[in-house]
Amino acid sequence: MTQPHSFFPIREEGGAVLILDQTELPHRRVERELADLEAAAHAIRSMQVRGAPLIGATAAWGLALAMARDPSDSGLNSALALLGGTRPTAVNLRWALERLKAVLLPLSPSSRAEAARSEARKVCLEDEAANRAIGQHGLKFITDIAGGKAGAVRVMTHCNAGALATVAWGTALAPVYAAKQAGVPVHVWVSETRPRNQGLLTAWEMREAGIPHTYMADNAAAHLIGHGQVDLVIVGADRIAANGDVANKVGTCLKALACREWGVPFHVAAPSSTLDWHCPNGAGIPIEERSGDEVRRVAGAEGAVTIIPEDSPVANPAFDVTPARMVTAIITERGAVAPDRLSDLYPERKP
Amino acid sequence: MTQPHSFFPIREEGGAVLILDQTELPHRRVERELADLEAAAHAIRSMQVRGAPLIGATAAWGLALAMARDPSDSGLNSALALLGGTRPTAVNLRWALERLKAVLLPLSPSSRAEAARSEARKVCLEDEAANRAIGQHGLKFITDIAGGKAGAVRVMTHCNAGALATVAWGTALAPVYAAKQAGVPVHVWVSETRPRNQGLLTAWEMREAGIPHTYMADNAAAHLIGHGQVDLVIVGADRIAANGDVANKVGTCLKALACREWGVPFHVAAPSSTLDWHCPNGAGIPIEERSGDEVRRVAGAEGAVTIIPEDSPVANPAFDVTPARMVTAIITERGAVAPDRLSDLYPERKP
Numbered sequence: 001m002t003q004p005h006s007f008f009p010i011r012e013e014g015g016a017v018l019i020l021d022q023t024e025l026p027h028r029r030v031e032r033e034l035a036d037l038e039a040a041a042h043a044i045r046s047m048q049v050r051g052a053p054l055i056g057a058t059a060a061w062g063l064a065l066a067m068a069r070d071p072s073d074s075g076l077n078s079a080l081a082l083l084g085g086t087r088p089t090a091v092n093l094r095w096a097l098e099r100l101k102a103v104l105l106p107l108s109p110s111s112r113a114e115a116a117r118s119e120a121r122k123v124c125l126e127d128e129a130a131n132r133a134i135g136q137h138g139l140k141f142i143t144d145i146a147g148g149k150a151g152a153v154r155v156m157t158h159c160n161a162g163a164l165a166t167v168a169w170g171t172a173l174a175p176v177y178a179a180k181q182a183g184v185p186v187h188v189w190v191s192e193t194r195p196r197n198q199g200l201l202t203a204w205e206m207r208e209a210g211i212p213h214t215y216m217a218d219n220a221a222a223h224l225i226g227h228g229q230v231d232l233v234i235v236g237a238d239r240i241a242a243n244g245d246v247a248n249k250v251g252t253c254l255k256a257l258a259c260r261e262w263g264v265p266f267h268v269a270a271p272s273s274t275l276d277w278h279c280p281n282g283a284g285i286p287i288e289e290r291s292g293d294e295v296r297r298v299a300g301a302e303g304a305v306t307i308i309p310e311d312s313p314v315a316n317p318a319f320d321v322t323p324a325r326m327v328t329a330i331i332t333e334r335g336a337v338a339p340d341r342l343s344d345l346y347p348e349r350k351p
Numbered sequence: 352m353t354q355p356h357s358f359f360p361i362r363e364e365g366g367a368v369l370i371l372d373q374t375e376l377p378h379r380r381v382e383r384e385l386a387d388l389e390a391a392a393h394a395i396r397s398m399q400v401r402g403a404p405l406i407g408a409t410a411a412w413g414l415a416l417a418m419a420r421d422p423s424d425s426g427l428n429s430a431l432a433l434l435g436g437t438r439p440t441a442v443n444l445r446w447a448l449e450r451l452k453a454v455l456l457p458l459s460p461s462s463r464a465e466a467a468r469s470e471a472r473k474v475c476l477e478d479e480a481a482n483r484a485i486g487q488h489g490l491k492f493i494t495d496i497a498g499g500k501a502g503a504v505r506v507m508t509h510c511n512a513g514a515l516a517t518v519a520w521g522t523a524l525a526p527v528y529a530a531k532q533a534g535v536p537v538h539v540w541v542s543e544t545r546p547r548n549q550g551l552l553t554a555w556e557m558r559e560a561g562i563p564h565t566y567m568a569d570n571a572a573a574h575l576i577g578h579g580q581v582d583l584v585i586v587g588a589d590r591i592a593a594n595g596d597v598a599n600k601v602g603t604c605l606k607a608l609a610c611r612e613w614g615v616p617f618h619v620a621a622p623s624s625t626l627d628w629h630c631p632n633g634a635g636i637p638i639e640e641r642s643g644d645e646v647r648r649v650a651g652a653e654g655a656v657t658i659i660p661e662d663s664p665v666a667n668p669a670f671d672v673t674p675a676r677m678v679t680a681i682i683t684e685r686g687a688v689a690p691d692r693l694s695d696l697y698p699e700r701k702p
Contacts, residue, residue, distance in 0.1 A: 026660060190663070192646070194545055194568040203663040215665045217545040217646055218570050219602025223638065223671035226604070251570025253577070257608035287574065295543070295568055298649045300656025307651045309377060312541070312554040314566045320574035 003128075004177035005163045006208060009054050010061065010124065017061045021048045022164060026204035027301045034058075037066035037079050044086040044093070047196065051165020052238045052274050053127050056092030059083045060123040063100045064116035071112035076104055088286040089247055089319045091239040091276040096123055124167045130271035130333035131169035138175025138234060138269055138331045139182060145231045146184050152212065153179070154231045156189035156224070159249035160201035161236025161269065171236040171269040173205065175331075180211055188213040189230060191221065193249060195295040195316060218251050225258040233259050234331075237270040244324030244339020245282030250317055256326035268322075268339075269331040275342070277349050282321035290318045354479075355528035356514045357559060360405050361412065361475065368412045372399045373515060377555035378652045385409075388417035388430050395437040395444070398547065402516020403589045403625050404478050407443030410434045411474040414451045415467035422463035427455055439637040440598055440670045442590040442627040447474055475518045481622035481684035482520035489526025489585060489620055489682045490533060496582045497535050503563065504530070505582045507540035507575070510600035511552035512587025512620065522587040522620040524556065526682075531562050539564040540581060542572065544600060546646040546667060569602050576609040584610050585682075588621040595675030595690025596633030601668055607677035619673075619690075620682040626693070628700050633672035641669045 007029075010019050017034040023046065024030040032048065034040045040062025043049050049058045066079035080097050087093060103119050104112045145153045159165075161172035169177060179186045188206055190213050192199040199215060206213040216224065224230050233255055239247040246252070246268050259266035279285060292314030297304045308314060324339035334345040343349055358380075361370050368385040374397065375381040383399065385391045391413025394400050400409045417430035431448050438444060454470050455463045496504045510516075512523035520528060530537045539557055541564050543550040550566060557564040567575065575581050584606055590598040597603070597619050610617035630636060643665030648655045659665060675690035685696045694700055 189666075192545060194543065194570055197658060200658065203659065207660075207662055213663065215643075215646060215659055215663050217601065217667070218568075219545055219600075219605065220666060220668050220671075222604035222608065223601055223668045224666070226671070249570075250568065250574055253573035254570065254605040254609065257573065257612060258605065261608060292566075295566060298651060298656065298658065300649060300658045301660075302654075302656045305649065305651025305653045305656050307548060307551065307649065308554065308566055309558075309652075311558055312564065312566050315540075315571060315575070316568070317571050317574045320571075320577070 003168050004181060004209060005205065007163070009049065009164050010057055010167060012121070017065065019043055019049050019058065022050060022201060023048050026200045034061060034065060036069065037062050037082065040065055041082050041086050051161065052090035052092040052236065053131070053166040053171065053271055055087060055090045056096035056273055057124050057127055057167050059093050060096045060100055060120035063097065064113070064120045067104065067113040067116040071109040076101070076112070087288060089238045089288045092273045095273045099123065127166055127271060128168040131166050131171055131174045133333035134171055134269050134271065134331050135169055135174030135178035137336045138267065139178040141232060141265065141267060141336070142175055142179045142186060143184055152185040152187040154187045154189065154229060156191065156221070156230045156233045156255065157202060158191045158235045158252050158255055159193045160198040160205070162202055162205040164201045164205060165236060171271065172234040173202070174269065175234060176211060177209065180209060186211060189224060190215045191218050192216065193251060194218055198249065221255050222258040225264050226262050230264055232265040232267060234267045234269055237268050237274050238319055239279065239285050240268065240270055240275050240330065241279040241281045241285060242277050242343070243281045244327060244330060244342050246322045246327060247282060247285040247287070247319050248322065250320045253320045253322040253326070256322045260326050265328040266326060267329050267331055268327055272332055272334070275332070282323065285321060287320070288318040290316045292316050354519050355532060355560060356556065358514070360515050361400065361408055361518060363472070368416065370394055370400050370409065371515070373401060373552060374399050377551050385412060385416060387420065388413050388433065391416055392433050392437050395434070402511065403441035403443040403587065404482070404517040404522065404622055406438060406441045407447035407624055408475050408478055408518050410444050411447045411451055411471035414448065415464070415471045418455065418464040418467040422460040427452070427463070438639060440589045440639045443624045446624045450474065478517055478622060479519040482517050482522055482525045484684035485522055485620050485622065485682050486520055486525030486529035488687045489618065490529040492583060492616065492618060492687070493526055493530045493537060494535055503536040503538040505538045505540060505580060507542065507572070507581045507584045507606065508553060509542045509586045509603050509606055510544045511549040511556070513553055513556040515552045515556060516587060522622065523585040524553070525620065526585060527562060528560065531560060537562060540575060541566045542569050542602070543567065544602065545569055549600070572606050573609040576615050577613050581615055583616040583618060585618045585620055588619050588625050589670055590630065590636050591619070591621060591626050591681065592630040592632045592636060593628050593694070594632045595678060595681060595693050597673045597678060598633060598636040598638070598670050599673065601671045604671045604673040604677070607673045611677050616679040617677060618680050618682055619678055623683055623685070633674065636672060638671070639669040641667045643667050
């Protein structure tokens with residue numbers, strides 16, 4: 001099945017690694033080359049690329065770029081340290097780095113550059129395949145609802161867990177793209193996602209794909225969910241603990257609370273690379289505190305403006321943890337299960 | 352007790368009615384004269400004044416201005432209709448208009464102008480007194496918590512239900528001002544309150560009063576409440592139904608859901624003028640849908656910028672209803688009670 005979108009969040013062209021700079025979207029479409037390791041680390045830290053799977057893929061490419069310059073053990077270790085310290089919450093970063101480390105460490109330095117590049121390509125291809133499978137598993141939830149009602153199935157999401165958060169297809173939005181391709185009518189509630197307004201990225205994707213959508217302030221979630229305006233919520237994840245607790249963009253848990261109150265399904269879509277089997281529950285997931293300037297200033301088409309005067313302090317936790325008890329199903333490339341049955345999908349993880 | 356703040360949201364000076372234009376705050380402090388009925392209606396509709404009690408007070412003054420120009424029955428009725436149609440949710444608007452109508456209708460037109468002005472003054476004085484009493488009743492919740500812990504009592508609020516939402520003192524923030532005056536250490540979590548960012552008004556008030564506070568994105572509420580960073584939540588209300596269901600600024604219910612989940616008290620502070628005994632429950636409260644441009648554009652110190660391209664539609668419900676079951680106590684000038692005991696405070700309303 002062809003990709004449902006006309007852009008590439010990260011791609012290789014003639015030996016160069018190119019990213020779509022998401023800090024410029026939706027107002028400008030700018031592709032940038034990741035020239036070296038430092039550019040890759042900067043892209044992750046500054047959120048030119050964001051979304052857990054795309055962070056993992058970019059880290060893999062960052063390591064490949066590092067190996068092209070210094071494939072020694074010390075070059076490898078310092079690249080792992082630099083990339084590993086860029087962002088703390090999305091476990092896909094650690095997953096990708098450990099995966100490449102396991103491949104590269106046994107090799108002689110002279111063969112690491114090509115091996116790293118090859119493994120980065122595999123990470124990307126697997127992410128695309130996993131997300132396509134997530135789309136098909138999630139599509140069942142949408143078609144089940146479509147069969148019982150007139151009009152479009154109304155999906156609410158939070159942040160951007162679309163193609164822009166991954167290599168292709170997205171996680172939470174993969175079922176939406178799959179529904180569009182299958183001819184099942186869908187409508188997407190796009191939540192703004194303050195402070196960084198990643199809802200703009202979701203709205204941009206939906207416009208590009210011609211999928212009907214409506215933008216809303218995050219605050220409107222309980223009103224819409226409580227008034228029967230939402231058939232299901234699907235979000236992505238930055239890390240899922242072994243018990244099914246889900247770290248995702250801050251504000252996610254508020255939507256889960258409203259869903260549980262009014263009996264609306266709340267699904268989490270993520271590839272296996274987002275599962276952290278070493279983390280027994282959400283309390284062990286580090287929550288990144290980002291700069292208050294993200295809240296203080298807002299970017300628009302005309303530039304950025306300051307909304308909060310400097311003399312008011314600002315808190316900016318970037319993620320929250322939604323307890324497993326509020327999650328209806330977790331959708332991975334292997335299927336969809338209740339959070340407490342997650343290990344059933346991964347029998348190899350059982351003790 | 353003197354007012355705890357150095358500004359007047361609405362005041363009379365030498366026969367003129369002056370408002371602090373809240374669309375200019377926090378970046379500029381601009382007072383405007385309400386020259387006539389139309390200016391009063393515009394001030395309410397455009398949210399130069401906002402907050403349920405202040406909407407009521409401004410409507411009372413608007414009627415007084417109308418009577419100065421045309422005190423006939425038709426002048427009275429058309430002024431009531433114009434003001435009554437400005438905003439649908441805050442019941443204080445209807446309350447103030449009905450109160451003045453009951454005073455003015457029996458009078459001869461020649462005495463209506465002075466009577467309206469006198470009644471508008473009474474509405475303002477009573478609002479100030481009610482809010483001062485709310486402050487004292489709410490203070491008990493804060494001092495109770497202060498007695499059992501070290502450090503400041505951490506109050507989270509939503510929107511602005513401070514002095515700027517009333518004639519003086521505020522509703523949700525009246526207990527905070529009372530705590531400050533009583534020497535009880537408080538810290539206020541100021542929620543941004545997208546789309547119109549009334550958190551900026553709360554932060555401005557807190558800066559003016561020298562009360563410690565931290566600004567946060569609305570999305571951070573579950574993370575902070577779930578991590579023991581909040582001792583209690585106090586919000587205002589635009590309308591409280593007879594069963595204790597509370598309409599307030601959109602996003603309020605999300606905070607109530609988080610409070611209930613993690614056992615944090617969720618209080619609603621409002622004067623009696625916000626109680627709608629004709630409305631049996633929240634389903635009967637009209638929820639204003641405002642222009643999508645409020646979400647689409649954001650104002651900052653340097654001007655406004657467009658964040659959402661025109662080709663994405665926007666929904667903008669301005670309020671939500673928090674079911675009574677999620678409310679710990681309703682605080683009015685008569686005291687604080689569980690929502691299902693509201694009528695105990697108002698025995699005259701019992702059938």
